[in-house]
Amino acid sequence: MENLLNSYTGKIREVTIGGDGLIVGGQNTLPFYLFEGEMPHKPLVAMEVLDIEPTDWPPALTEPLSGVLNDPLKWAKKCEDLGADLICLYLLGTSPDGANKSPEEAGELTKKMLENIKVPLVIYGSGDKEKDPKVFTKVTEAALGKNILFGPAQEENYKLVAGAALATQQNVIAFSPLDINLAKQQNILITQMGVKPENIVMDPTTGALGYGLEYCFSILERLKLAALQQNDTMTQMPIICTVGKEVWKVKEAKVSEAEEPSWGNAEKRGINWEVVTAFTLLLAGADIVVVRHPKSLEVLHALIKELLS
Amino acid sequence: MALTGLDIFKKLPKTNCGECGVPTCLAFAMKLASKQAELDACPYVSDEVKEELSEAAAPPIRTVEVGFGENAFKVGGEVVMYRHEKTFFNPCGFALLIEDSASGEEIEKKLSQVKSSQFERIGQILKADLIAVKYSSGDENRYLSLVNKAKDLNFPLILICSDEGVLKKSLEATKGTRPLIYAAQERNVDSMASLALEYQVPLAVKADSLDNLSSLTEALKSKGVKDIVLDPGSRSLKKTFENLIFIRRAAIEKKVRSLGFPAITFPNEEVSDDYFEVAYAAGYVVKYGGIVVLNDLSPEKVLPLFVLRQNIYTDPQRPMQVEEKIYEFASPDENSPFLVTTNFSLTYFIVSGEIESSKIPTWLGVVNTEGLSVLTAWSAGKFTSEKIASFVKGKSIAERINHKKIVIPGYVAILKGELEDELPGFEIIVGPREAGDIPAFLREWKT
Numbered sequence: 001m002e003n004l005l006n007s008y009t010g011k012i013r014e015v016t017i018g019g020d021g022l023i024v025g026g027q028n029t030l031p032f033y034l035f036e037g038e039m040p041h042k043p044l045v046a047m048e049v050l051d052i053e054p055t056d057w058p059p060a061l062t063e064p065l066s067g068v069l070n071d072p073l074k075w076a077k078k079c080e081d082l083g084a085d086l087i088c089l090y091l092l093g094t095s096p097d098g099a100n101k102s103p104e105e106a107g108e109l110t111k112k113m114l115e116n117i118k119v120p121l122v123i124y125g126s127g128d129k130e131k132d133p134k135v136f137t138k139v140t141e142a143a144l145g146k147n148i149l150f151g152p153a154q155e156e157n158y159k160l161v162a163g164a165a166l167a168t169q170q171n172v173i174a175f176s177p178l179d180i181n182l183a184k185q186q187n188i189l190i191t192q193m194g195v196k197p198e199n200i201v202m203d204p205t206t207g208a209l210g211y212g213l214e215y216c217f218s219i220l221e222r223l224k225l226a227a228l229q230q231n232d233t234m235t236q237m238p239i240i241c242t243v244g245k246e247v248w249k250v251k252e253a254k255v256s257e258a259e260e261p262s263w264g265n266a267e268k269r270g271i272n273w274e275v276v277t278a279f280t281l282l283l284a285g286a287d288i289v290v291v292r293h294p295k296s297l298e299v300l301h302a303l304i305k306e307l308l309s
Numbered sequence: 310m311a312l313t314g315l316d317i318f319k320k321l322p323k324t325n326c327g328e329c330g331v332p333t334c335l336a337f338a339m340k341l342a343s344k345q346a347e348l349d350a351c352p353y354v355s356d357e358v359k360e361e362l363s364e365a366a367a368p369p370i371r372t373v374e375v376g377f378g379e380n381a382f383k384v385g386g387e388v389v390m391y392r393h394e395k396t397f398f399n400p401c402g403f404a405l406l407i408e409d410s411a412s413g414e415e416i417e418k419k420l421s422q423v424k425s426s427q428f429e430r431i432g433q434i435l436k437a438d439l440i441a442v443k444y445s446s447g448d449e450n451r452y453l454s455l456v457n458k459a460k461d462l463n464f465p466l467i468l469i470c471s472d473e474g475v476l477k478k479s480l481e482a483t484k485g486t487r488p489l490i491y492a493a494q495e496r497n498v499d500s501m502a503s504l505a506l507e508y509q510v511p512l513a514v515k516a517d518s519l520d521n522l523s524s525l526t527e528a529l530k531s532k533g534v535k536d537i538v539l540d541p542g543s544r545s546l547k548k549t550f551e552n553l554i555f556i557r558r559a560a561i562e563k564k565v566r567s568l569g570f571p572a573i574t575f576p577n578e579e580v581s582d583d584y585f586e587v588a589y590a591a592g593y594v595v596k597y598g599g600i601v602v603l604n605d606l607s608p609e610k611v612l613p614l615f616v617l618r619q620n621i622y623t624d625p626q627r628p629m630q631v632e633e634k635i636y637e638f639a640s641p642d643e644n645s646p647f648l649v650t651t652n653f654s655l656t657y658f659i660v661s662g663e664i665e666s667s668k669i670p671t672w673l674g675v676v677n678t679e680g681l682s683v684l685t686a687w688s689a690g691k692f693t694s695e696k697i698a699s700f701v702k703g704k705s706i707a708e709r710i711n712h713k714k715i716v717i718p719g720y721v722a723i724l725k726g727e728l729e730d731e732l733p734g735f736e737i738i739v740g741p742r743e744a745g746d747i748p749a750f751l752r753e754w755k756t
Binding site: 250306 | 547563588
């Protein structure tokens with residue numbers, strides 16, 4: 001079997017998140033190909049927390065998280081207790097189309113969140129291209145010295161977002177819309193701003209199972225092959241996939257059994273949808289997957305443990 | 310590996326008789342090389358040459374067929390390690406395991422799942438492909454009765470049976486239906502080969518290492534068994550994951566013919582918890598499983614797996630398309646907004662998902678753009694004002710709505726003027742560029 005082994009010239013960069021220095025990346029082999037390389041740091045499973053109470057989540061999600069969904073601090077604490085590697089705070093409430101919370105409120109929440117939990121923090125803005133940079137200025141100030149990972153830095157606002165990362169020495173998420181060339185381009189642009197490559201994590205857009213998963217899958221495989229086989233330094237950043245946010249809005253994951261009797265038990269179906277999406281992307285090259293359901297966290301942790309054993 | 314047209318031409322009769330339907334032998338050779346013709350079309354080529362050419366032209370992984378007729382299941386025939394390099398051709402199969410030691414009630418429940426766990430998605434029927442019938446009761450009549458019941462469902466069968474006498478009787482009972490028999494191992498390789506040859510059925514082979522597996526397939530090939538399915542014997546996620554990668558690599562990158570066969574996996578034997586069984590199975594869909602055996606087909610378990618298989622085995626060069634038609638959401642009426650978009654499946658799914666989540670009654674006209682997304686279709690000339698106008702006229706949209714307003718995607722705002730010229734009496738409204746903004750747009754809608 002020895003002549004079936006490949007070797008790689010490149011390796012994925014190590015990015016350190018959080019005050020205690022949790023490292024993601026560092027592998028010199030395809031995902032879980034431990035027979036021919038090393039994954040010194042395990043892929044991470046983050047749990048998503050919203051800054052506003054979700055209104056459109058199915059019972060499969062609200063039941064296991066009942067009692068904390070209206071309080072991001074309690075919610076994050078619960079996720080930490082459940083064993084999440086990271087908390088991913090999604091500042092949906094700052095969206096001008098929604099609750100339009102102020103950057104100051106977001107900064108305040110970040111500060112309290114960091115006092116409240118020990119696991120490192122990832123923060124996503126609402127995605128609003130004008131509002132996000134203002135929010136990030138406050139968020140990164142509040143997180144000074146805590147080495148958070150935040151974004152997305154999009155094509156239209158990357159200069160301001162990267163600026164906030166540079167000013168406070170924190171890690172930034174380079175977002176690109178489902179296109180390998182744009183993913184690479186975004187890394188180049190952000191490093192040209194002066195952000196170090198080891199402070200960047202890529203978000204090449206996540207597609208849920210049945211809703212573009214195959215595109216995301218192949219982009220991840222191609223990014224990892226370029227990074228490892230061709231030693232392309234601008235594809236060597238670790239990858240984050242926002243699985244839960246995509247999965248739990250699709251019909252197959254959330255409709256009740258009463259509405260679709262032929263699809264079977266809704267809770268199990270939703271969890272399977274999330275786990276299958278996340279696991280498929282981990283096998284393609286995701287370094288961090290963000291999920292919503294506690295059971296998904298448990299199953300994914302066990303799968304990663306088994307493959308790394 | 311792949312022969313050129315010229316290599317093939319050298320072996321042909323060079324008489325240019327034209328009986329194959331192509332005027333010259335050279336042209337026929339070219340067609341053969343590009344797999345647009347079959348060698349059998351030439352009546353004069355010798356058997357020897359046939360054998361030689363088919364061996365040389367054979368894909369690195371043999372395509373194995375289980376079952377017969379319209380339900381026959383084809384697996385293998387893959388040529389790449391990563392789907393973006395070309396595509397994965399023959400979708401892996403899901404098999405439902407039924408043991409004859411199970412209670413009658415349990416057996417009936419499982420058999421009924423074969424039919425009930427079928428779903429339609431993007432014009433395809435998603436379903437299990439095979440039934441694996443396992444002999445574990447020690448009572449041969451019980452097994453044969455189960456085999457007969459399963460056979461009546463007209464699904465390709467896998468006969469898992471370690472008693473060759475019972476297996477032979479099962480093969481008699483299923484004659485002509487081409488079940489896969491499981492499994493030849495070191496101790497019984499000769500007799501299993503004889504059964505496979507006698508009944509003309511594909512044979513699974515099991516060993517405890519890839520080296521041993523490879524020697525066994527060599528032995529089988531030398532006896533004339535060609536349709537082989539590999540079981541590398543591992544029963545843990547980690548080891549099976551590794552074995553499947555090695556098998557695919559050996560066949561495709563190293564041209565190891567003795568491992569050039571599809572593989573069968575048993576997540577059902579590796580783990581008992583449903584969530585993990587689904588996850589392991591998903592891993593084998595993604596990474597090189599040929600047949601995936603499952604404990605049951607409950608819809609909440611198999612729907613995600615069937616959809617995953619559909620995703621992974623989609624040709625990256627040929628986008629999935631949805632049917633050109635008018636889709637209705639939340640019972641729209643003559644006052645509801647009318648949106649148009651393209652028939653790229655992802656575009657459709659994202660747009661329809663947003664409309665659905667808004668819960669606002671809406672019409673969505675999906676125009677056939679040959680599976681291209683909005684901007685790509687527009688720049689390729691497949692989502693033009695003429696095309697949209699002819700869709701609007703052809704589908705008698707004027708009769709469905711009384712407000713005469715058509716909403717086009719924000720990315721093709723440029724079409725507004727032209728469309729208003731093409732569709733006198735209609736007002737063209739420029740909608741959002743991103744699907745995520747559709748719910749807000751719909752909430753503001755006024756006729």
